[in-house]
Amino acid sequence: MFDGIKKRVVCMWFPRLASDRVLRARPCDGPFILTLKTSNAERIYCLNTEAERRGLHRGMSFADARAFCPDLVSHPARPEQDARFLSVLRRWATRYCPWVGREGADGLVLDVSGSTHLWDGEAAMLDDMRAHAERAGLNIRLGCANTRGAAWALAHYSNDPVDGALEQLPAAALRLDEKVISGLQRLGLRTIGDISTTARAPLARRFGSDLLLRLDQMLGVQPEPITPEAEPPHFGVRMTMSDPIGLLDDVMGVTARLLDPLCKKLKAHEMGARKLSLTLRRVDQGSQQVELRLAAAMRDPLRILPLFERGLGEVDAGFGIDQMRLEATLVEPLMMEQIGATTPRNTPDQLNDLITRIGTRIGLENVQRFLPADSHIPERGFTIAPAAYSTPEGPWVSLRPRPLLLFRPEAIAGVGSTPPERFRWRRMSLTTARVTGPERITPEWWLQDESWHTGLRDYWKVETRQGRRLWLFYTPQNPGWFVQGEFA
Amino acid sequence: MPATFHNAFPLRSGRVHEVSGPASVSFAAIAGATVRSKGLWVREGWQSEQLNPIALSHFMTPADILIAQTRDQIDSLAVAEEALKDGSVGFVIIEITRPLDLREGRRLQLAAKAGRTTGLCLIPEGMGSNAAETRWNATPLFDPQRKDSTLMRWEINKNKSGTIGAWNVRWDQETRRLHVVPPAGK
Numbered sequence: 001m002f003d004g005i006k007k008r009v010v011c012m013w014f015p016r017l018a019s020d021r022v023l024r025a026r027p028c029d030g031p032f033i034l035t036l037k038t039s040n041a042e043r044i045y046c047l048n049t050e051a052e053r054r055g056l057h058r059g060m061s062f063a064d065a066r067a068f069c070p071d072l073v074s075h076p077a078r079p080e081q082d083a084r085f086l087s088v089l090r091r092w093a094t095r096y097c098p099w100v101g102r103e104g105a106d107g108l109v110l111d112v113s114g115s116t117h118l119w120d121g122e123a124a125m126l127d128d129m130r131a132h133a134e135r136a137g138l139n140i141r142l143g144c145a146n147t148r149g150a151a152w153a154l155a156h157y158s159n160d161p162v163d164g165a166l167e168q169l170p171a172a173a174l175r176l177d178e179k180v181i182s183g184l185q186r187l188g189l190r191t192i193g194d195i196s197t198t199a200r201a202p203l204a205r206r207f208g209s210d211l212l213l214r215l216d217q218m219l220g221v222q223p224e225p226i227t228p229e230a231e232p233p234h235f236g237v238r239m240t241m242s243d244p245i246g247l248l249d250d251v252m253g254v255t256a257r258l259l260d261p262l263c264k265k266l267k268a269h270e271m272g273a274r275k276l277s278l279t280l281r282r283v284d285q286g287s288q289q290v291e292l293r294l295a296a297a298m299r300d301p302l303r304i305l306p307l308f309e310r311g312l313g314e315v316d317a318g319f320g321i322d323q324m325r326l327e328a329t330l331v332e333p334l335m336m337e338q339i340g341a342t343t344p345r346n347t348p349d350q351l352n353d354l355i356t357r358i359g360t361r362i363g364l365e366n367v368q369r370f371l372p373a374d375s376h377i378p379e380r381g382f383t384i385a386p387a388a389y390s391t392p393e394g395p396w397v398s399l400r401p402r403p404l405l406l407f408r409p410e411a412i413a414g415v416g417s418t419p420p421e422r423f424r425w426r427r428m429s430l431t432t433a434r435v436t437g438p439e440r441i442t443p444e445w446w447l448q449d450e451s452w453h454t455g456l457r458d459y460w461k462v463e464t465r466q467g468r469r470l471w472l473f474y475t476p477q478n479p480g481w482f483v484q485g486e487f488a
Numbered sequence: 489m490p491a492t493f494h495n496a497f498p499l500r501s502g503r504v505h506e507v508s509g510p511a512s513v514s515f516a517a518i519a520g521a522t523v524r525s526k527g528l529w530v531r532e533g534w535q536s537e538q539l540n541p542i543a544l545s546h547f548m549t550p551a552d553i554l555i556a557q558t559r560d561q562i563d564s565l566a567v568a569e570e571a572l573k574d575g576s577v578g579f580v581i582i583e584i585t586r587p588l589d590l591r592e593g594r595r596l597q598l599a600a601k602a603g604r605t606t607g608l609c610l611i612p613e614g615m616g617s618n619a620a621e622t623r624w625n626a627t628p629l630f631d632p633q634r635k636d637s638t639l640m641r642w643e644i645n646k647n648k649s650g651t652i653g654a655w656n657v658r659w660d661q662e663t664r665r666l667h668v669v670p671p672a673g674k
Contacts, residue, residue: 350576351526357574358556358567366533366557370541370550382541384555392551396542401636404543405513408536433630467628467641468510488514488543488638488659 008122009226010110011143011151012093012129017106018046018082022075024137031069034077035062045077049139079105090229092132096125101226107155109148111226122162148226149175149218153192166218167193174214180207192218233269236327237262244283244320251280251312251321252305258326259301272297272334278308280315281323288315293364295355295388296348297332303353310360355387364388372396376441377452378484379406400439401461403471403485409451412472414481419460419472425483430468436461438474454478461487493655493668496622496644498522503621504572504596504607511626511640512610513539516581517547518659518666519608525578526552528571530564532585533557546661561585565592568607572596575603584611593619622647629656639669 014020018034031051035042042062054069066072083105090108093100096119099111112125119125126142133140142161143154150166153173158164166173169192171184183206189195195203195215204212216222237258245251255278266273274297278290290311298304355367365386371393373383381402414420417438422431437460443452455477463469471485499505499519507515520527527548529539541550554577558564561584568582580600588596588609597619600607609620616623623646631637638661643654656669 350574354571354574354576355554357570361566361570362556362558362563368555368557370544370553370555372541378540379538382550387554394549394551396545396550398542398545402540402543404517404540406538406540433632434635436635463630465630467630469628485540486510488511488517488546 006113006146007111008113008116009145009148009151010096010112010126010129011103011148011155012089012108012110012133013103013141013143013152013155014086014089014106014133014138015141016046016048016139017086018077018079019048020138021082021085023048027137028073030071030073031056032073032075033062033065035074036077036079045079082106087229091231096129099226099228101228103152107152109151109226112144126161147218147220148224149214150220153218167191167196171195174211174218176211176214180211183207184211233265233271235262235265235271235273235331236325237265238323238325240323241321244322246317246320248312251315251317251324252309254324255308255312255326256301256305258324259304262326262328263299263301263304266299266328266331266334267336270333270335271328271331272299273304273328273330274332275328275330276304276308277327277329278311279325279327280317280321281325282317283319283322286318290315293356293359293388294352295359295364295367296352297334298349298352299334303349307353307356307360352388359388375444377444377449378402378441380444401436401487403469404488405486406484409473409482409484412481412483414474415479417458417474417476419462419474420481423481425470428466428468430464430466430470432462433465434463436463454480459484492651492653495650496647496653497642497666499606499608500621500649501578501606502601502604504593504600504609504619505622505624506609506611506616506620506646507624507626508611508613508616509625509627511628512624514628514638514640514659515624515626515642516608516610517544519606520553520579520581521547521664522666523578523606524548526554526576527579527581528554528556528568528577529581529583530556530558530568530571531583532560532564535583547659547664565596569595569599571603572599572605572607573603575605577605579606579608582607582609584609584615587611587615588617588619590618593617597621616646620646621649631658 019032023032031054033047033051034045036045044056044058044060044065047056056065056068090100093108093110097110097112097115101109103109116122116125119128122144126144129142130140141155143151144162145151145154152175153166153169154161154164157169157173171181171190173192189198200212213222217224239254239258274294276292279287281287292307292311358367367387368384369387369390369392371383371385371390373381375381412423412425414423419432419435438458441457441459454475457473457475459471459473462472469487470483473482473484544550556567558567564582568580571577571580596607622644625643625645627641629639629641631639638659639656641656644652656671658667658669660667
């Protein structure tokens, strides 16, 4: 087996990642803490050295902390932003080696085998890491060893970062549960040296295989992989022109040239663009954006290009455009499709293109479709949703006659609980010829609805001698007659 | 008389037609149903009257209808022209609020011809345009015989390729068919 190069692993630990992230933006000399609401109380999530010196610690309640130091500066913690910051650091760490993975929520692990000579040796590389982190305002602790477990232990528990002695480190350096560690301490096994010299079988029986696995991983008997994270693909292309352009045809030409590689990349990742943004930078450094929202995910340059025409026509080129940048700001998975021998005329693609084209004029959310909804209230028996973001649904059931047109209730004169013999509506005098009803509908009390504040409604279908077939209702709790719809 | 009705009624595709009168929405729903295809209904967003898809399901599948809510009539016409020309919807219904001029009417006709689609403008009384292929007036009628009837009187008062006439019609919701009813007393 080839054994020329020993594996070398560096563990970076940012002990105050969360507070350092906030303090980078707004430095603060005094005690500073981040608070997070856990188990129903504001507790300290992360703190700076000054706060620690004053006797605060993680997990302490915020009220106590304020009592300890009145001049405490606090800030709510944002763990999701910390995670994003760590992924930025992960990208930064690829300058040392290509093989970088995350280690928990506040650490990175780098497989630097074979890349140390580029930095004139390990010590110089670690110094460089430290210097960069310090300049960025980050607390960092490093560990460098032959295995991932050992590097982690050195970073967290040792003062000697490079190949420090492992035997003297506490049992907690094995990355174990709190329970196992206290169990080990109860047996008098306080350091890693103690554990490694104890008979293995009784340990495995007592604490399970996890303890021995961690020990073997630290000592290099068992391998432990480092998973490098893949960069998420970036769907953006740009082109810089040597001479500024301004004619619509030229700009469309450049857009076509940008679309080609973008769509190829989308195809390689089996993705389709849903939203495209084209940024045009002018010679005077001003920039304009053309947004294109598509009704369905697509990646066919020939279909996308004409959709840009309207947006580009409105751009003011000024003294000329010298850089264009096209980015797919919203992408969706779009599988490859088999192309048939015959293409039908009315494909869903064609309809989606139409929706997109109409949407560029009146706004994509104004092209709508009906969806059924579960309610007895006539105006809530259906919903209207943007067609681009919904799929047609069914079935549509109507148990009772419903009018084709619905409008806001219009009051008419009438008394009593049966429809009036003759009434005036929209300046027409109408005579009742036949009535059907009543159908009682009660308001949905769990929803606040202003128009139903008059309470129960008794709906009647009223056919008039004049031909109009109207939907009237009577409100018995608040006597009055209204017209709300017209039948076909 | 029914023979001439069938010459006129399933509205000729590739053309834009007009309908007015109190039952124009019913006329549009029936005309859309006879095309048996997806359709687009263009209306201005400020209108408070609303189409009820539950009742519309007696004429066609509401899932096949797309609605475009526009700001003003200029937008409505632009959207309608785009949809007529495209041909991926079988019919386009446009609610008109001011009279079309000759240019607008002609452009809609050309778009419908290019896309081989049917266009139908719902016009207020007396706002017809000269470019329309046919112009109808639809009024509901009281039907003494049947309950839940959809009896209507359809008059065609302009027809570029045929004669004018008037018929009483009724939509059968179960079979989704249009019946021409002989006038009472004959």
